[in-house]
Amino acid sequence: MIETRGLRKSFRSRAGRQHKTVDAVRGVDLDVAEGEIFGFLGPNGAGKTTTLRMLATLIAPDGGQATIAGADLLRDPAEVRRRIGYVAQGGSTWDDSTAREELVLHARMYGIGKADARRRAERALAAFQLTEYADRKCKTYSGGQRRRVEIALGIIHDPRIVFLDEPTTGLDPQSRAHMWDEIRRLRAEGMTVFITTHYLDEADALCDRIAIMDHGEVVAEGTPTGLKREISGEVLLVGLDVATTGQAAQLLDTEPYVAKLETVDGGGLRLTVDEGATAIPQVLRRLDHAGLALNSIELHRPSLDDVFLTKTGRSLRES
Amino acid sequence: MKFARDTWLVFQRQTQLLLRNPVWVFVGVFQPVMYLLLFAPLLKPALNAPTQAEAYKIFVPGLLVLLAIFGGLFQGFGLIAELRAGVIERSRVTPVSRLALLLGRSMRDVVSLLAQAVIITVLALLFELRVFIGDLLLAYLMLALIALMTSAVSYGVALKVKSEDALAPLMNTVAQPVLLLSGILLPLTFAPGWLQGVAEWNPFSWAVDGTRALFAGDLGNDKVWQGLSIIAVLAAAGVAWAARQFARSVR
Ligand SMILES: Nc1ncnc2c1ncn2[C@@H]1O[C@H](COP(=O)(O)OP(=O)(O)O)[C@@H](O)[C@H]1O
Ligand SMILES: [Mg+2]
Numbered sequence: 001m002i003e004t005r006g007l008r009k010s011f012r013s014r015a016g017r018q019h020k021t022v023d024a025v026r027g028v029d030l031d032v033a034e035g036e037i038f039g040f041l042g043p044n045g046a047g048k049t050t051t052l053r054m055l056a057t058l059i060a061p062d063g064g065q066a067t068i069a070g071a072d073l074l075r076d077p078a079e080v081r082r083r084i085g086y087v088a089q090g091g092s093t094w095d096d097s098t099a100r101e102e103l104v105l106h107a108r109m110y111g112i113g114k115a116d117a118r119r120r121a122e123r124a125l126a127a128f129q130l131t132e133y134a135d136r137k138c139k140t141y142s143g144g145q146r147r148r149v150e151i152a153l154g155i156i157h158d159p160r161i162v163f164l165d166e167p168t169t170g171l172d173p174q175s176r177a178h179m180w181d182e183i184r185r186l187r188a189e190g191m192t193v194f195i196t197t198h199y200l201d202e203a204d205a206l207c208d209r210i211a212i213m214d215h216g217e218v219v220a221e222g223t224p225t226g227l228k229r230e231i232s233g234e235v236l237l238v239g240l241d242v243a244t245t246g247q248a249a250q251l252l253d254t255e256p257y258v259a260k261l262e263t264v265d266g267g268g269l270r271l272t273v274d275e276g277a278t279a280i281p282q283v284l285r286r287l288d289h290a291g292l293a294l295n296s297i298e299l300h301r302p303s304l305d306d307v308f309l310t311k312t313g314r315s316l317r318e319s
Numbered sequence: 320m321k322f323a324r325d326t327w328l329v330f331q332r333q334t335q336l337l338l339r340n341p342v343w344v345f346v347g348v349f350q351p352v353m354y355l356l357l358f359a360p361l362l363k364p365a366l367n368a369p370t371q372a373e374a375y376k377i378f379v380p381g382l383l384v385l386l387a388i389f390g391g392l393f394q395g396f397g398l399i400a401e402l403r404a405g406v407i408e409r410s411r412v413t414p415v416s417r418l419a420l421l422l423g424r425s426m427r428d429v430v431s432l433l434a435q436a437v438i439i440t441v442l443a444l445l446f447e448l449r450v451f452i453g454d455l456l457l458a459y460l461m462l463a464l465i466a467l468m469t470s471a472v473s474y475g476v477a478l479k480v481k482s483e484d485a486l487a488p489l490m491n492t493v494a495q496p497v498l499l500l501s502g503i504l505l506p507l508t509f510a511p512g513w514l515q516g517v518a519e520w521n522p523f524s525w526a527v528d529g530t531r532a533l534f535a536g537d538l539g540n541d542k543v544w545q546g547l548s549i550i551a552v553l554a555a556a557g558v559a560w561a562a563r564q565f566a567r568s569v570r
Contacts, residue, residue, distance in 0.1 A: 057411075058412065081412060081414045085412075092406060093405075094401070094406050095404065096340075105328070105332055106409070110413050111321065
């Protein structure tokens with residue numbers, strides 16, 4: 001659905017008399033499949049917005065190429081515009097007009113006729129639960145309502161792909177959960193959704209696949225589960241008395257599903273396994289068989305932050 | 320066809336938002352009326368005109384050109400507010416014509432300027448100004464071209480500088496000499512030779528002379544076609560340049 005190769009963009013900015021070049025995006029290759037929620041995860045300044053703005057034809061890339069919904073970004077930007085929707089990070093509604101007016105206008109900018117535009121606006125208002133506020137000025141909306149209007153604007157022409165730049169930034173937890181539901185609904189309707197986020201939990205819970213971006217480069221790409229498994233496997237913490245720890249270690253060390261075994265000071269084992277869910281019953285059975293009592297067993301799955309840390313040497317929470 | 324439709328769409332939206340703002344409508348109507356009423360008593364003696372009607376023939380065209388220049392030059396501020404709200408970027412992701420994004424806005428500026436011009440002319444008629452309808456329409460064409468040019472340039476500059484802080488001094492720096500050297504409020508016939516020489520290079524000075532000639536019923540005056548041509552060429556250039564800014568503006 002989206003395929004990019006070597007997409008690049010630098011900005012020249014002036015600080016006083018000095019010219020500085022910022023390499024905002026340095027060679028991004030992406031493959032986004034039809035009907036998935038694809039997430040771009042990275043800290044502020046990673047180049048997420050710049051990449052999205054290139055894909056949405058708002059700025060010209062310095063190098064590289066891309067095909068979006070079958071249209072070539074460089075040769076046929078007009079066709080790309082018809083096939084995609086884009087919702088900017090900073091908002092896109094005008095204080096003094098109403099949601100309905102904005103929706104009708106936006107549909108008409110896509111060449112849709114007046115009557116059809118009105119019907120679409122009506123449908124979008126209902127779908128995003130905005131009918132009640134439809135004729136109030138945008139400046140009276142809450143953050144969550146306004147964001148929903150903006151997303152409705154982005155898909156008013158039924159695009160095949162919609163780009164959402166940080167759709168939940170600045171929303172309270174409830175509006176955020178609501179927005180996740182809206183985004184899943186878009187996927188259910190067959191749309192390909194490309195979001196950016198700097199929230200780990202959002203990338204984890206919402207996205208089918210993610211690309212982790214840092215300093216203008218994609219440092220990792222895959223499903224959230226796959227990425228986490230790839231870096232460290234899952235960890236089982238087995239709580240044991242000091243007395244039995246040695247014997248348990250001997251028993252488990254030779255098991256095929258245990259990739260790595262460490263003893264924990266003060267009793268207990270730390271097992272690195274491929275998949276905790278299948279390893280737990282086997283560990284339990286093995287220890288039970290040998291008559292060893294265990295105090296606790298705990299599955300620790302690596303987080304996306306662990307992935308980010310492994311790939312960049314920094315924690316995303318800190319950057 | 321698509322271009323005309325897109326332009327109309329942008330024009331409609333902009334006009335609707337403008338009319339929704341009562342403050343603007345009030346200022347837009349009453350400001351020129353104030354000029355006319357408060358300046359009126361001073362005109363006859365100041366211009367040494369034989370009658371009040373004669374004085375208006377000099378003053379009214381100048382006032383109209385002044386409104387056209389300023390009305391246009393400061394439109395950029397509204398655009399910066401739209402940039403900030405993300406409305407321009409939202410328009411630019413759609414296939415809407417970039418020229419239409421500019422022209423729809425400039426057309427609104429032209430129409431609102433013409434509305435002001437009609438109000439002023441009608442009032443001046445009450446003060447015994449007399450002008451042929453044909454000449455008046457040509458004068459309005461001149462005003463429309465001036466407003467088109469200045470608003471387009473203002474939009475283009477706004478897209479380039481992207482902040483009110485940069486736009487305000489820039490527009491003032493441009494507007495001031497243009498105003499002083501065009502003989503807008505008082506004809507440059509009273510000016511020393513060197514000042515007249517400088518004014519030769521000011522396109523607005525030609526526009527003012529042409530408009531005055533039209534109000535004087537002097538259609539055959541060379542200044543009329545010269546002023547119209549100069550302004551038409553500049554308006555076309557301004558529009559072409561500003562439309563390019565709409566096509567490639569960043570953020
Ligand atoms: N228009 C611009 N001019 C200059 N620098 C820019 C511009 N847009 C983005 N940048 C710079 O490019 C880098 C990437 O920015 P951005 O794509 O907005 O990151 P993100 O969306 O991941 O936070 C940042 O260092 C930012 O300052
Ligand atoms: Mg961003």
